[in-house]
Amino acid sequence: MAEDLVLFHQTDLPFQAFPQMENIRRQGKLCDVTLKVGEQKFTAHRIVLAASIPYFNAMFTHDMVESKQDEITMQGIDPGAMGALVNYAYNGKVEIEVNNVQSLLVGASFLHLQTVKEACCDFLKQRLHPQNCLGLRKFADQYMCTSLVESANKYIQKHFQAVSKGDEFLSLSKAEVLDIISRDELHVTSEEQVFEAILAWVKRNQDQEKDSFPELMVKVRLPLLTPQYLSDRVATEELVKSSLKCRDLLDEAKDYHLMPERRPLLQTFKARPRCCTDVPGFIYAIGGLTSSGRDSLSTVEYYDPIVGRWSVAEAMTTLRSRVGATVLAGCLYAIGGYDGQERLSTVEVFEPDLKKWKKVSPMNCKRSALGVAILDGKIYVCGGYDGVSSLCSVELYNPKLDTWTMLSNMHKHRSASGVTVLDGEIYACGGHDGLSIYDSVECFNTTTTCWRSVRSMQTKRCRLGVATLNGQLYAVGGYDGNVFLKTVECFDPSTNKWTYVRPLNKKRSRVAVAATYGKLFAIGGYDGVTNLKSVEMYDPESDTWTMVAPMCAHEGGVGVAVLPIEEDP
Template sequence: MADEVETFLKADLPNLAFPVLEDIRRQGKLCDVTLKVGDRKFRAHRIVLAASIPYFHAMFTHDMVESKQDEISMQGIDPNALESLVNFAYNGRVEIDQNNVQSLLVAASFLHLQSVKDACCNFLNKRLHPTNCLGVRSFADQYMCTGLVEAANKYVQKHFKDVMRSEEFLNLPRTDVLDILGRDELNVSTEEQVYEAVLLWVKKEIDSRQDCLPELMVKVRLPLLTPQFLSDRVATEELIKSSHKCRDLLDVARDYHLMLERRPLLQTFKARPRCCSDIPGMIYAVGGLTSSGDSLSTVECFDPLVSRWSVAEAMSTMRSRVGVAVLNGQLYAIGGYDGQDRLSTVEVFDQSTKRWKKVAAMNCKRSALGAAALNRRLYVLGGYDGVTSLKSVEVFDPENNVWTILSNMLKHRSASGVTVLDGEIYACGGHDGLSIFDSVECYNTSTNTWRYLAPMMSKRCRLGIAALNGKLYAAGGYDGSVFLKTVECYNPEKNEWRPVKAMKVKRSRVALVSTYGKIYAIGGYDGSTNLSSVEMYDPEKDTWEFVSPMTAHEGGVGVGVVPVEPEV
């Protein structure tokens, strides 16, 4: 009979042995090496240090001169940090606080203790603040903590409105300021805040920094400033007036607003609005129809971070085919149909009070209208007044609570797709009661004029339209014979449309919005059924996937995205 072999395993032996080693060290027994920093000395066991700390493993196992020395001098390391990390070698614990985190990170980098280094980075990441994020970023970059550098960069972008007023920002070198101001991802409500940041930085040390102003002003997207701001605030600034180069930049920005035909030649600035994709927005679905055809006052909101719908405060009026836009962080429900009449009334939902209130009514009754917010104003266009499709356009000034008529569109458009791209308003498709359009027209607020752009690849009314990453996306709708699930994308630089991945479901009366770097197609009608389902498009992967369906709606809703301000 062959010898039988049994293996006994005491799995917790390492866990039991290390506390004993720590106790032996505390008694000063069997220690065979002393680490010296300045006048501080720490006794330890070579084998424990080599087993736990990569730096000492290399030192003691590769015949370095220190491997034979009883006392080893350590240079460029904080003695308290070294003591903590030698203790860590025995017990796997280290306490991190505001006072020791930097010295611990430096020492952990020196000793190649990646786990402790990562813990220090995580500690700093969780405590980023507008007053320290730039310093943390610089420190992290010095010690090659790439994850923390990226986190600090995103924090700077997300909280730029507070960071720009910090002492750290005002003390940055010119190259760092140029880098930050050039980023697409800066979270600003208007480009005016970037202009203000430039002046704050220059005026902090005006004598040495005044010459930097022209190259900093190139980073400000001056075409995104209103003509009024350019005239009232930029042109009157003494620093601008005293610089030939800055005055030239100002003239180019004015030409951008006044001379549309020269826009392709004006490459001095970026004209695309900044978009911080780290800022989530709550998607509000407003009004719509029941399955029996009745108008709704119901409102629900979707949090894309947790993919969950919840019911919000209902409007005071039932509204289907309602126009929805978000202006200054407030959600507007505009016009629509209440089951009997087309409406001119407008109400606004205030996030802080969670209540709807009426504001001034439009000049025209409109359902199936387009609505968009731009330059602190609310624009509505087209729609149906109960008799005919409209081409009229009006603008709302919330400060004075008044609507003003603007230039008509080039076509009568009801059920078109309307959104803002690069500081202009786009109206895509729709119908005039007789024909469904593939045409696209674009409105310039400075000149109060409309112009045609390249038509879409398909005729579409009741489509969804959204802007993301400098491009337009048109989805779904109805072409007169077929309910569509196709999607196409417009590139303004090439003035051309191309197909992208189709939605999973046919959707007429679909609401399309972009937030957090994705596009959401919400509700609609597939030719036989009102839809509560929602799909999300990822432009990087060119894929659609279903997310949580609406809980209180089916069919066509109006949709707006209310940005959630990041907490400091």
């Protein structure tokens, strides 16, 4: 027996109806409202405007006086933008270009068209430049475009040096300059760039802002400047010499260098290096072991966190496992390691522009499983294994002189420790001496040239990975003598405490760790059974580890370092 009721549904009716309404409007038929903007007029249908644009929905359905008018005068919107947005009400399309994006954004904001407003913001985000980012940030703030303000702020931080040389920066108010130079996240290779920026700003606005210089100088982290720069540049500047407050700040910085025993009195932002986590970079994985775990490799590959893909790069000239890797002045260094027969003192450097590796001066000692750190434009190598015993020795490489110099020994012999820089000092975490595995941590100060013991980790770890992110130190994975570890702990220098965070998805000894784009990457390792090519990414905001693309040419035992991408601002 046939059904008494059948529901027919033409699903494409709305898609057919709106184009018909647009055609009817183009013919000037059935239109019941005219919008007047300046001298231009736009005819339309109330029902279409009310259905598509929130502003007109409120106007036409809430008995406002305009709901009865045949012609409505619109204020505060550009005629071109009004025409484009009325067309959008019928076809859902709007062409965004450099010449109309700001008027469209203003119009979309006025009419409460959030999707168009966001599309305009996305368009502007892709066109941020040192010459416009400050102006666009101000514009975005005026129209409550939160995501565009955030993107502009990140761009300003990432490209501070270029931004600070532009007319927009030199035209900022004192409050705006103070806000920018106070940020921890500024990407500067030296605090000199901040000093030079405020000097240029004051001199550009000398008549009105000469008295502002001391207030701005407070935000410059003078103790991070070299003694030579403090004496030769800061102390000789007339604006500094003529201000008692500035001279006091200069004396404080000089005391920081001359009297390190007083440094605890200056544990403020002034002695804390800035850290921009938005600086993009490729993660290079070098050397390591074959899948059998027996043979060393010269293979190099790199990971692009944006596209999530590994690619093979130029191989090193030497086989190296348990190798130290770091980046200095845009060049990738491979330091020491093991070639399958002996421990190495040799060092080679990869220059990205030339796509070639070249040898530089070797270390004084053979070292595999060493720790490497960069500070003040020099390379520090700590501990390791020379084929006979674990080492406590430390040496420094000066790239300008191509020389290695021995420094003060660590308190403990540390092989397979984790080494990184935190707050301008070098931290050596865990490791072993051939007999004992450590939870201890020691710290090197480049001014005193002495090591001191600091708060121990909560877990004994050798073959761990360490990195610094957002002013905190992370110790990842490793081996405690019994168990291959997946635990991760984080040291916060402000509280002087280690706390556990979310563990890795996989156990990882001999794990390499790198920080870039505001995330940590745990790369490769050994889980007690297998050498690993898998990689995990840690997001500190959500406290989560996520599996990302595995290495394509390695299976564990690599050295890693982040090579910054030279972007065109």
